Amino acid sequence: MKSNTLILHTAALFIMPLQLMFSVFLLFRGHDEPGGGFIGGLVAASAFVLYAFAFGAEPTRRILRVAPRDLLAAGLLFAIASTIPAFLAGQPMLTAHWWELPLPGGSYLKLSTPLIFDIGVYAAVLGTIMTFVINLMESDE
Amino acid sequence: MLLAVLSGFLLAIVAPALHRISGRYIGWVLAILPATLTAYFASLIPDVQANGSMVLEYAWLPGLGINLNFLVDGLSLVFALLISGIGTFILIYAGSYLAGHRYLARFFVIMLSFMASMLGLVLSDNLITLFVFWELTSITSYMLIGFNHEDMEARKCALQGLFVTVAGGLALMAGLVLLAIISGSYSLSEILASDLAIHEHAFYTAAVICILAGTFTKSAQVPFHFWLPNAMAAPTPVSAFLHSATMVKAGVYLMARLNPSLGEGELWSQALMLFGAATMFTGAYLAFSSTGIKKVLAYSTIMALGTLTMLIGVGTELALTAFICFLVAHSLYKGALFMIAGALDHETGTKDITLMGGLKKTMPVTAAIACLAALSLAGLPPLFGFIAKELLFESLLDSPLWSAGLTTAAVAAAVLIVGVAGLVAIKPFFGRVGNTPKTPHEAPLGMLVGPAVLSLTALVFGLAPFLPEGALLRSAVGAVNGSPVDTYLALWHGVNVPLILSVGSLVLGLSLLSSWNRLQPALFAINTSAARFGPETGYFRFMEGITVVAAWQTRVLQNGVLGLYLLLLVAVTFGLTGYTLLTHHGINLTLDLTDSHFYEWGIALLLIAAAVFASATHSRLGSVASMGVLGFGVALTFILFSAPDLGITQLLVETLTVILLVLVLFKLPEFVNLSSPFERYRDLAVATFAGVVMTLLILAALDVQYFESISSYYIENSAPLAYGRNIVNVILVDFRALDTLGEIFVLSLAALGVLSMIKLKAEDQHKP
Numbered sequence: 074m075k076s077n078t079l080i081l082h083t084a085a086l087f088i089m090p091l092q093l094m095f096s097v098f099l100l101f102r103g104h105d106e107p108g109g110g111f112i113g114g115l116v117a118a119s120a121f122v123l124y125a126f127a128f129g130a131e132p133t134r135r136i137l138r139v140a141p142r143d144l145l146a147a148g149l150l151f152a153i154a155s156t157i158p159a160f161l162a163g164q165p166m167l168t169a170h171w172w173e174l175p176l177p178g179g180s181y182l183k184l185s186t187p188l189i190f191d192i193g194v195y196a197a198v199l200g201t202i203m204t205f206v207i208n209l210m211e212s213d214e
Numbered sequence: 215m216l217l218a219v220l221s222g223f224l225l226a227i228v229a230p231a232l233h234r235i236s237g238r239y240i241g242w243v244l245a246i247l248p249a250t251l252t253a254y255f256a257s258l259i260p261d262v263q264a265n266g267s268m269v270l271e272y273a274w275l276p277g278l279g280i281n282l283n284f285l286v287d288g289l290s291l292v293f294a295l296l297i298s299g300i301g302t303f304i305l306i307y308a309g310s311y312l313a314g315h316r317y318l319a320r321f322f323v324i325m326l327s328f329m330a331s332m333l334g335l336v337l338s339d340n341l342i343t344l345f346v347f348w349e350l351t352s353i354t355s356y357m358l359i360g361f362n363h364e365d366m367e368a369r370k371c372a373l374q375g376l377f378v379t380v381a382g383g384l385a386l387m388a389g390l391v392l393l394a395i396i397s398g399s400y401s402l403s404e405i406l407a408s409d410l411a412i413h414e415h416a417f418y419t420a421a422v423i424c425i426l427a428g429t430f431t432k433s434a435q436v437p438f439h440f441w442l443p444n445a446m447a448a449p450t451p452v453s454a455f456l457h458s459a460t461m462v463k464a465g466v467y468l469m470a471r472l473n474p475s476l477g478e479g480e481l482w483s484q485a486l487m488l489f490g491a492a493t494m495f496t497g498a499y500l501a502f503s504s505t506g507i508k509k510v511l512a513y514s515t516i517m518a519l520g521t522l523t524m525l526i527g528v529g530t531e532l533a534l535t536a537f538i539c540f541l542v543a544h545s546l547y548k549g550a551l552f553m554i555a556g557a558l559d560h561e562t563g564t565k566d567i568t569l570m571g572g573l574k575k576t577m578p579v580t581a582a583i584a585c586l587a588a589l590s591l592a593g594l595p596p597l598f599g600f601i602a603k604e605l606l607f608e609s610l611l612d613s614p615l616w617s618a619g620l621t622t623a624a625v626a627a628a629v630l631i632v633g634v635a636g637l638v639a640i641k642p643f644f645g646r647v648g649n650t651p652k653t654p655h656e657a658p659l660g661m662l663v664g665p666a667v668l669s670l671t672a673l674v675f676g677l678a679p680f681l682p683e684g685a686l687l688r689s690a691v692g693a694v695n696g697s698p699v700d701t702y703l704a705l706w707h708g709v710n711v712p713l714i715l716s717v718g719s720l721v722l723g724l725s726l727l728s729s730w731n732r733l734q735p736a737l738f739a740i741n742t743s744a745a746r747f748g749p750e751t752g753y754f755r756f757m758e759g760i761t762v763v764a765a766w767q768t769r770v771l772q773n774g775v776l777g778l779y780l781l782l783l784v785a786v787t788f789g790l791t792g793y794t795l796l797t798h799h800g801i802n803l804t805l806d807l808t809d810s811h812f813y814e815w816g817i818a819l820l821l822i823a824a825a826v827f828a829s830a831t832h833s834r835l836g837s838v839a840s841m842g843v844l845g846f847g848v849a850l851t852f853i854l855f856s857a858p859d860l861g862i863t864q865l866l867v868e869t870l871t872v873i874l875l876v877l878v879l880f881k882l883p884e885f886v887n888l889s890s891p892f893e894r895y896r897d898l899a900v901a902t903f904a905g906v907v908m909t910l911l912i913l914a915a916l917d918v919q920y921f922e923s924i925s926s927y928y929i930e931n932s933a934p935l936a937y938g939r940n941i942v943n944v945i946l947v948d949f950r951a952l953d954t955l956g957e958i959f960v961l962s963l964a965a966l967g968v969l970s971m972i973k974l975k976a977e978d979q980h981k982p
Contacts, residue, residue: 104938107858109946115866122873142969145962152955167951171937187936187947190954194947197958201965202870208972209877 085127092120100195101188110191114198121199122206130210133203141203148197155189215270215284218251219337222330229326230319241309241660244322248305248329251298255291259685262291266689266698269339269403283339285403288689292538293336293467295686296459300549301329303664307553308451310660311560321361325452328354332460336467341390341400348386348432348464352379355461359448368447374753375441378431382438386428386468392421397475406474406696413479422481425472426489433465433519436493437749443500443512450556453508454664457515458549463541466522470537474696477529486527487616491623493520498630502726503737506565507555507638511548514591514634517627518544521606524620528613531691531699536605538690539703542682543590543602546672550587550665551638554580557661558642563652567641568734571648577656579666581643586669588639590676592632592723593716598675600716601703603628607712625719632723633730640727679703777889781897784904792907801910802917814854821847829901832887834879842872859942 096116103109125133134140139147159168167190174182225247229240236243261268267287274282308325312318331350338344353376360372396415397405412418429435434442442462446453456462469486476482497517504510518540525537557580559565562573574581586597593603610621642648675682683703692698707713726733745751771782795801821844828840845868853861889897928941928949938944946954 103940103943104936104947105940107862107940107942109859109940109943111946112859112862112866115863115870119866119869122870126873142966145965148958149962152958155951167948167955169936169948183937185937187938187944187951190947190951191943194954194958197962201961204965204969205874206877208969209874212881212972 081127085123089120089124092116092123096120096195100191103191104185104187110194111198113191114195115202117195117199118202118206121203125206125210130207133207137203141200141207144196144200144203146200148193148195148200151193151196152190153193155186155193158186215286215337216272216282218254219284219330219334221247221251222326222333226323226326226330229322233319233322238313239309240318240322241306244309244326245302245305247326248298248301251333252295252302255294255298258286258291262286262288262686262689267403267693269401274343281340282343283401283403284337285339286337287693288686288691289467289470289693290336292542292686292690293459293463294333296463296542296545297329297332297336300455300459300545300664300668303549303553303667304451304455306660307454307556307664308449310658311451311556312449317361321358321449324354324357324361325455328358328455328460332464335464339402341394341402344402344468345383345387345390348428348468349380349383351461351464352376352383352432355379355445355452355456358452358456359445361449361452362447365447371441371444371447375445377757378438378441378753382428382431385424385431389421389424389426389428392417392424393472393475396421402471411478412475413482418476418479419481422476422479422485425468425476426482426485429465429468430489430523431465433462433469433523434493434516435465435489435520435523436496437752439493439496439516440748440750440753442516443504443509446506446508446512450508450552450559453512454549454552454556457512458552459545462515462519463522463545466519466526466541469523469526470694473526473529473534473694477526477696483527483529483615486523487613487620488527490520490522490524490527491620493517494524494627495623496520498627498634500741501634502630502637502730503734503741505568505734505738507558507567507570507642508552508565510567510634510637511551511555514631515544515548517631518548521624521627524624525606525609526694528609528615528620530609530612530614531695531701532605532612533609534691534694535687535699535701535703536602536609537694538687539598539602539605542675542687543598543672546668546675547587547590547597547599550583550668550672551591553661553665553668554584554587555638557657557665560661561652561654561657562648562650564650567637569648569650570642571645572643573648573654574643575647576654577643579662580657583662583665583669584639584643586673587665588635590669590672591638592635592720593628594720596673596676596705598672598679600676601679601705603716604707604712605703607715608710611711621715625715628716628719629722629726632720633726636724636727637730641730676705679705777897781900785900788904788907791911792903795907795911795914799914799918802913805913805916817847817850817854832885834882834885835876838872838875838879841875842868845871857942859940 096113099108099116100110100113101108103113121133121137124136137144156166158170159166162168162170167186169185169187171183171185174184176182225244229244232243233240267285270284270286272282272284305322305325308321309318312321315321328351331347331354334347335344335351338347356372356376359375360369362368393405393412394400396412396417397408397410399405399408431438442457445456448456473482494517497513497515497520501510501513501517504513522537522541522544525533525540555565557577558570558573561577561580562570564570590597590599593599606624607621610624611617613620680703683701687703688699688701691701824840824843824847828837828844831837831840845864849861849864849868852858852864925941928945932941932944933939936944936948938948
């Protein structure tokens with residue numbers, strides 16, 4: 074399935090990068106403002122779905138660079154990896170750890186295991202939806 | 215002690231590697247472990263003599279009251295010594311018997327695990343631990359019996375053994391739990407030490423029935439005896455081990471172990487006597503009428519198990535002494551005879567006794583050992599079997615209940631067993647030279663060590679019964695009895711009734727044996743026609759019945775009509791919810807609508823309209839689109855009530871759902887109305903019902919608050935504890951991260967499931 078309208082092609086090329094940037098923005102600000110890994114993942118997925126509608130499944134696979142299935146696995150891996158610091162410290166599973174990295178200009182970068190976990194959720198959600206969409210689209214080609 | 219029990223499992227892990235290193239001497243190498251264990255258990259004998267019993271404790275799941283406690287007393291030590299002692303020779307024997315077998319390493323892995331489970335079973339003090347080991351022996355013996363897994367028959371027999379013993383195991387678990395409830399403890403040593411009148415408790419009957427269901431199936435008592443001869447599909451070393459000292463004795467062990475606690479009730483002793491005597495006679499008869507050497511031995515094992523069960527049931531001090539002696543004697547001669555049978559099979563190429571004869575010239579050592587073991591089986595002096603048999607007769611004559619009947623059954627069984635002993639020792643080795651498929655020659659050393667040592671042990675015990683008696687048997691009898699017993703074992707008791715009975719059964723047995731060739735065809739015909747009404751036929755009927763029921767309920771419940779699945783799911787869920795709501799809470803219809811705004815009404819109307827349109831339209835696309843409207847309306851509601859995260863998520867999910875549905879819609883065939891009006895009205899009724907229940911549930915939830923809401927905790931602690939101001943996100947990734955972790959795993963699995971469905975479908979279409 075592939076659309077041949079010029080408007081969709083052009084719009085997709087403009088909107089998709091914006092959506093992707095927005096999804097990453099949502100992911101990182103999620104801990105304090107509306108957003109987070111789940112919503113971010115959904116926005117990113119809709120970006121790729123838009124692209125897939127405009128250009129078809131195969132180009133979407135190319136632009137994703139990794140197989141959707143691997144995205145799933147990567148997501149689970151990130152989520153599991155976020156449990157390691159607590160494990161090493163002998164705390165209950167998934168106890169949060171926070172690190173603050175000083176940045177030039179006096180500000181700090183807040184890094185934490187919940188963030189790693191949220192990245193995992195982001196990737197898992199994106200991977201799930203892309204698995205659905207790409208395979209469904211390919212199945213009738 | 216912990217190491218002693220678990221070392222078998224540990225060695226099992228490295229057995230394949232050892233096999234690669236040690237090659238054909240693997241049996242000898244692995245046998246070092248059970249030999250060491252035998253020495254270790256023997257070193258505990260002085261302690262047991264001094265203290266009676268001891269409990270060695272290792273915490274395992276202290277929170278649940280389940281500990282790896284080990285109870286060491288006369289009884290468990292006798293069993294442990296038999297298991298590790300006979301196990302030593304079995305491993306040596308197996309290394310030789312199965313030399314060059316493709317799966318030899320796998321065999322040793324299972325065998326060692328089985329041995330370790332067996333040791334755990336007899337040494338456990340905790341009922342739960344005991345049960346775990348009990349089931350482990352069922353599982354490992356399943357793998358051992360079905361070891362020749364390419365053979366359909368072997369697999370079937372293994373499965374039969376597993377079903378029967380595991381079904382019994384289930385009952386046993388219930389029985390053990392009941393016992394623990396009655397006595398208030400899961401510890402065997404505490405149960406045995408308590409002076410509660412267990413047999414007066416209301417649960418006593420139920421507990422006894424459940425426990426006996428477990429032990430009878432395990433120890434192949436009538437009517438569950440049929441799995442044991444079928445288990446002969448296993449390689450001979452397995453049969454030798456399973457049937458002499460281990461698997462089938464597990465049930466006997468448990469009955470002996472619990473005898474002091476449960477033995478005071480009449481139900482216990484009468485059931486044991488009745489089933490034991492029936493089993494004893496059936497086993498002896500079937501042994502005498504079989505022709506395969508392993509079958510003969512298997513049925514004689516059943517006879518021995520029946521005898522042991524009966525002796526526990528009789529329960530006098532004399533009977534319990536006979537029990538322990540018979541147990542030891544049987545383990546020694548049966549282990550030896552099975553290994554001899556395997557050697558015969560190995561060297562002659564057949565299991566059929568009728569084909570063997572005159573082998574004493576070609577296999578003189580085997581013949582000598584076989585005779586020695588068979589003498590013990592027949593209960594002739596000067597072997598230990600004789601002492602056991604004399605005690606058996608003496609205790610039955612002296613039984614407080616049913617003395618005459620039991621003695622008759624035992625004598626009849628003894629007559630038949632003398633015949634059986636002749637079958638396995640005289641028939642193959644003496645007389646006319648038989649016509650065997652392979653030219654026989656003497657068995658290798660590895661296959662002779664075991665039977666030789668076991669038979670000689672039986673001889674030594676027979677000549678000097680005070681040796682094992684003083685060391686262990688007396689305390690073992692005491693353990694089964696519950697209080698110390700004075701035993702006196704001797705080879706020669708003078709001329710008395712038991713001796714006369716022995717001589718009589720010997721004469722009758724030998725005359726039966728001489729006419730065996732003539733009787734055999736007739737017996738075979740009787741057995742074949744009787745088998746149609748036997749318990750094994752019942753077993754097969756039952757298994758067929760299960761298949762039929764499974765097919766029926768799959769047809770009814772899993773018929774592939776998605777609508778029906780949904781209908782059942784919704785009807786059951788909301789039926790139960792509605793019932794609970796009605797009975798526990800009642801219906802509340804009051805709703806305060808005063809502070810509602812007009813736009814809220816607008817959204818509500820939009821939602822209702824979308825829902826009605828979605829279910830009424832004939833256009834699929836229209837239906838999907840109106841479902842989307844419904845979703846957006848819900849998202850709008852979330853945003854109105856200041857839940858932006860939920861609102862955004864809902865919007866995105868709805869969008870993507872519509873896209874996915876549209877993708878699928880293109881592949882569907884033209885819309886056709888397949889359902890009848892009745893079905894549509896039924897679906898409407900269920901849907902309406904679900905909606906009504908849900909509405910009532912929400913109204914009820916507004917009305918009551920059973921617990922203080924946890925949201926205030928999250929609101930207060932989100933920022934200070936989790937450094938985040940977005941509570942929804944903090945809950946997702948921090949407070950309840952484990953839930954989220956589970957959810958993304960489910961999500962991924964769902965994705966993989968959908969992927970495989972799409973791929974399968976695609977492959978189907980590519981097929982011509």
